[in-house]
Amino acid sequence: MKRLWISAVLAAGLALPAQAQDVADSVAPEMASGNSDKKMVTTEKFMVVAANPHASEAGFDVIKAGGNAIDAMVAVQLVLGLVEPQSSGIGGGAFLVYYDAQTGRMTTFDGRETAPASATPELFQNEDGEPLKFFDAVVGGRSVGTPGTVKLLYETHAKLGSMPWADLVAPAIKLATDGFEVSPRLAKVVNGDQKRLSRFETTRNYFFPDGKSLPVGHLLKNPEYAATLKAISEKGADAFYKGDIAKAIVKTVQNAEGNPGKLELADLANYKIKERPVVCAEYRSYEVCGMGPPSSGALTVGQILGQLNDYDLPSMNAGDPNAWRLIGDASRLAFADRGRYMADSDYVPMPTRGLIDPAYLKERGKLLSGDKALPKDKVVPGNPTWEHAMLLADDESIELPSTSHFSIVDANGNIVSMTTTIESGFGSRLMTNGFLLNNELTDFSFRTHRDGVPIANRVEPGKRPRSSMSPTIVKKDNKPVVVIGSPGGSRIIGYVATALIANLDWGMNIQEAVSMPHLINRFGTYDLEEGTAAEKLQPALEAMGYKTNTRALTSGLHGIVIADDGLQGGADPRREGLAVGE
Numbered sequence: 076m077k078r079l080w081i082s083a084v085l086a087a088g089l090a091l092p093a094q095a096q097d098v099a100d101s102v103a104p105e106m107a108s109g110n111s112d113k114k115m116v117t118t119e120k121f122m123v124v125a126a127n128p129h130a131s132e133a134g135f136d137v138i139k140a141g142g143n144a145i146d147a148m149v150a151v152q153l154v155l156g157l158v159e160p161q162s163s164g165i166g167g168g169a170f171l172v173y174y175d176a177q178t179g180r181m182t183t184f185d186g187r188e189t190a191p192a193s194a195t196p197e198l199f200q201n202e203d204g205e206p207l208k209f210f211d212a213v214v215g216g217r218s219v220g221t222p223g224t225v226k227l228l229y230e231t232h233a234k235l236g237s238m239p240w241a242d243l244v245a246p247a248i249k250l251a252t253d254g255f256e257v258s259p260r261l262a263k264v265v266n267g268d269q270k271r272l273s274r275f276e277t278t279r280n281y282f283f284p285d286g287k288s289l290p291v292g293h294l295l296k297n298p299e300y301a302a303t304l305k306a307i308s309e310k311g312a313d314a315f316y317k318g319d320i321a322k323a324i325v326k327t328v329q330n331a332e333g334n335p336g337k338l339e340l341a342d343l344a345n346y347k348i349k350e351r352p353v354v355c356a357e358y359r360s361y362e363v364c365g366m367g368p369p370s371s372g373a374l375t376v377g378q379i380l381g382q383l384n385d386y387d388l389p390s391m392n393a394g395d396p397n398a399w400r401l402i403g404d405a406s407r408l409a410f411a412d413r414g415r416y417m418a419d420s421d422y423v424p425m426p427t428r429g430l431i432d433p434a435y436l437k438e439r440g441k442l443l444s445g446d447k448a449l450p451k452d453k454v455v456p457g458n459p460t461w462e463h464a465m466l467l468a469d470d471e472s473i474e475l476p477s478t479s480h481f482s483i484v485d486a487n488g489n490i491v492s493m494t495t496t497i498e499s500g501f502g503s504r505l506m507t508n509g510f511l512l513n514n515e516l517t518d519f520s521f522r523t524h525r526d527g528v529p530i531a532n533r534v535e536p537g538k539r540p541r542s543s544m545s546p547t548i549v550k551k552d553n554k555p556v557v558v559i560g561s562p563g564g565s566r567i568i569g570y571v572a573t574a575l576i577a578n579l580d581w582g583m584n585i586q587e588a589v590s591m592p593h594l595i596n597r598f599g600t601y602d603l604e605e606g607t608a609a610e611k612l613q614p615a616l617e618a619m620g621y622k623t624n625t626r627a628l629t630s631g632l633h634g635i636v637i638a639d640d641g642l643q644g645g646a647d648p649r650r651e652g653l654a655v656g657e
């Protein structure tokens with residue numbers, strides 16, 4: 076106990092050498108003012124925060140017309156698939172964390188893609204059993220999992236929505252028919268991915284009309300997407316999972332030149348979304364709740380925060396290198412557990428409860444009590460308790476930053492926290508019927524075993540690849556107080572955890588918290604966001620023993636704080652998002 080108290084005093088910055096304290100105090104204001112002068116939005120009744128103004132406005136219109144958060148979710152997602160096609164869409168999957176104001180119940184819905192029934196653990200290996208090069212696996216049909224987003228939208232709407240389905244599909248049909256102006260971000264990412272996008276004719280024709288990369292401001296129409304949505308509007312999810320659209324998806328996947336995939340009509344016809352219990356971890360006086368397996372999101376965010384419970388972060392500030400040592404090493408320890416234990420728990424026994432057991436995290440948190448970066452040999456998986464233990468080897472899977480997150484609070488206090496993806500930017504690069512197909516299967520480990528011991532996140536037929544998506548709702552005194560999530564591959568976990576620390580511990584408002592420069596550590600190297608105050612912490616972090624790497628860290632944190640006197644919204648300045656409401 077005494078040791079812990081001493082470390083807490085050290086951690087509190089009381090013993091920081093004068094010079095280090097100077098760094099902390101001079102960097103802290105810049106960290107809080109963030110990357111931009113984007114202002115927090117405040118409203119009284121409802122709010123929608125999404126990655127593109129068209130999508131936020133579609134959600135706004137639905138709620139203004141009397142719809143609820145689930146209704147708005149449908150409109151937002153279908154518009155995002157049009158205006159931000161690189162990040163999410165009906166060819167992909169999503170996780171929804173939902174809070175029902177009337178019952179006070181929180182639940183989650185899993186619309187994650189599944190591996191085809193004919194997929195084998197060696198899906199991403201060559202004839203010699205060696206893993207394929209990452210992008211050789213991504214581009215083409217092999218990486219395409221059975222999409223889940225349409226069923227997620229349709230079935231949760233049938234259960235929880237209030238407006239007619241067709242009315243919610245209509246805004247995206249109209250925008251696809253009339254056209255929308257290509258945004259600077261879309262133009263930039265199309266131009267940057269020219270070689271891969273040009274590999275397939277349909278994709279090439281859409282993103283490079285007349286052979287030229289789509290310019291900013293170009294009025295882009297997508298009549299094929301409008302036709303697909305019209306069918307879904309009239310016939311529901313079956314129009315997507317059976318019939319002509321399903322046939323077109325399967326044909327596109329199986330005939331992908333150079334890298335065909337295994338998806339079949341039966342995979343689409345048999346696809347099911349799953350309602351799963353919410354996973355909540357304790358953090359100070361809060362409960363941080365989110366998506367459990369097959370996502371590693373809520374568990375890893377919860378582990379990071381849970382290990383920090385005994386450290387007095389609230390008395391430090393965002394410029395304090397010691398705060399970042401604690402956060403960085405808590406994250407490294409959490410990622411060690413993630414790599415060993417986390418995968419689709421329908422297929423692999425997992426110590427889900429043990430991983431966020433407060434007693435386990437308290438013990439693991441004691442590893443952070445020093446004043447230097449943890450040596451590599453100390454960053455190994457822990458031993459959480461579990462009912463059905465299994466010997467597992469450490470994972471090896473790459474996740475690229477893409478994806479989109481939106482947060483919605485409706486006029487009755489219902490909440491949607493949804494993270495949605497087609498995996499890497501533009502997914503598999505295959506396009507059919509006006510939408511891109513995901514490459515979600517490359518979120519699996521390409522290797523199946525290590526030294527004869529199986530890897531939890533290996534490919535198996537029908538299994539869902541492990542995700543990092545972390546749609547989150549935070550509760551205090553059993554009432555929701557923060558809604559947040561982000562894109563960013565496996566860095567999503569760090570983006571969400573640090574934005575929560577900024578808001579809950581350091582008193583930043585939600586806009587400041589999502590704008591705060593990033594410092595992210597997953598596997599040892601500290602990633603520092605280039606061109607920001609985070610770079611100023613580099614010497615101190617290197618003196619503690621970290622390797623550092625300065626780079627762009629393009630989160631897309633979209634958050635809402637539910638305060639006593641209304642709602643406060645923050646949209647990440649690194650993307651094109653917008654908070655709107657009334």
Ligand code: GLY
Pocket residue numbers: 474478496497498499515518541542543544564565
């Ligand atoms: N493909 C991004 C994720 O699921 O984490």
